[in-house]
Amino acid sequence: MVKIKGYLVDLVESPANYPGHITITSKSGERGEITVWNKDIKLIKNTASMPDTPNLVPGSEVEVDVFVQDYKGKLQLMLQRPSDFMLTGNVETEIKTSKEVDGEITKADLGKTVSFKGVVNTKFVLGGLEKLVVDYNYGSIDVILFKSVLDELEQPINEGDNVSVTGKVDEYKGTIQVQLDSGIDIQIIGNSGVVKKKSTYKKPTTKKKYEKKDVPMHQGAVTTADKDKIIALKGTVSNKKELGNGVKYDFTYNDGNKITLLLWGSLLKYKQQLKDLPDGTNLEVNGKVEEYKGELELVPNHSANVTLLDKIDIIAKEVSGELTSANKGQIMTLEGRVYNKKDLGKGVKYILKYNGGNSEIALLMWKSGIKNNPSLEKLSDGQWIKVTGKIEEYKGTLEIIPKNDKNVEVGGN
Structure with missing residues (x-):
């Protein structure tokens, strides 16, 4: 047995499948003259064999005689008799506390410990960790369970589970998420395996229009x-x-x-x-x-x-050779022969063979742009055409898209 002196950092009710137990996490390091165990250790008190201690709260000073055991790679202190536990007082200390959120969790909460209840909408298994998308009263948030946390869970968390979560707010690639320290930070508070609920959280679908600010014209030279x-x-x-x-x-x-x-x-x-x-x-x-x-x-x-401040006439580049993805976004002029007409409903598409017939590109003409020249929808195979348009790419295929019928010149077969 060993004797431990220290103060309590957190006191959490154990899961329902372990009635009569309380888990107490001790503080690492030293505090004044009080010697504290040099690792994060769980102290499990069997309340069935010990009188209630109503004054036991985070910050309570305790002295215990315990057996040390290893559970899933983590040390635990097992208390055997009521006489092995002594409450010696309460101290003022910085205790990690959290309260249930009363609004949406945002970047303003980064670094804070928060608690909330919700339902697991989606579960992702990502290598050695799991990501849960949890819907709560004010929105939806990602909850991250690393392998060390997963190893401590008494049962897996599934989609549809109602859960209680306590964790630290973090940010990853611009996304707000909550990370857990241990398995006791997430508890199932409803039946597992219920029908998955559809998220009621809706992200904004419209972007706020950028408003140009009025800036006074600079006078003189910029320095x-x-x-x-x-x-x-x-x-x-x-x-x-x-x-x-x-x-x-x-x-x-x-x-x-x-x-x-x-x-x-x-x-x-x-x-x-x-x-x-x-x-x-x-x-x-x-x-x-x-x-x-x-x-x-x-x-x-x-x-x-x-x-x-000037009207700019866009000058199309004449093509020499074959176009590539590097030409995307450019205004180009191509001439060649069209084949394989395909009606798209709102437009028409041809295969345009250019560069002496050695290269080809999709020619896409929207009906709204060629409504004044409907004959462009009925070009015959092999008909010559000269077109000026923007080079785009769709599913790996380059396309040339003229703005309207004025950018298309048709010749004979």
């Missing part, structure tokens, strides 16, 4: 004193340079001053024409002033913050 500020400039672009995930221009503004205009791919996705601006194009830009290798840059964070 390092303007770093990290949001400013507005009107100017002219030149000297385009392709980047791995974007494009940059020289931007001349305010009587000949220059700054680098940096447009990232996430912005170009919504305004493709910004990727190929002719020299001399006039823009109004709201963006953040940044510095890279001693060079000042103007970086807008949204396509709404870049306004074309």
Whole structure:
């Protein structure tokens, strides 16, 4: 037997299939003159052979004589007689406590310990861990059970189980989740195997429209004193340079001053024409002033913050050779012969053989765009065509999609 002195961190009723037991978790480390066991140890008190101790609460100082045993790789202290347990007082200490949530669990709760009740909507087995999607009063949240927790469960948790959960709020790849420390942190409070309930939680389906902020036009030259500020400039672009995930221009503004205009791919996705601006194009830009290798840059964070002040005619590129996925999003002009018409209901699709007949691409024309020229829906096999459109990819197949019938020129067979 060993004698342990310390104070209680947590006191939890054991599962219903172990009546008459209470699990008490002791504190690791040292506290003043009180010697505490140097590992997290469970103290199991058999209440059938011990008088009730109504003053036993988290923070209670105790002294116990116990047997040490190993259970599933974790040490436990087994108390045999009432005389082996002594409550010596209560101390003020930092105790891990939690209360049942009264609202949705959000990023504001990161690092906190929370408790809630709910129903297991979905269960995922991911290698050595399980992820439970639990619907509770205020939404739906992922509950993570690592292998160490799963090993301590008295019975598996299944879809449809009503559960009580206590755990720490964490975030993984932008998703809020609750992680458990041990198997006693999740308890089944309803019958296992009930019919799975459909989640009542609905995530917002509409994105809030981005609102461009009014920023006063910057006067004079931009300097390092303007770093990290949001400013507005009107100017002219030149000297385009392709980047791995974007494009940059020289931007001349305010009587000949220059700054680098940096447009990232996430912005170009919504305004493709910004990727190929002719020299001399006039823009109004709201963006953040940044510095890279001693060079000042103007970086807008949204396509709404870049306004074309000129009408830009999109110049289609003539194709030489075969198109690839690298051409996605570009405006191209192809000519060749069409085959294998397929009616899609809202449009029509052909196979267009181009590049001297050595390459082919899907030609997709929506009826809404060619309503003024319905003959485009009835092209015969082998008919010559010249088309200007945007290159897209669907299920691994490249497509060219003209905006309307004005971008399609038809010849003979």
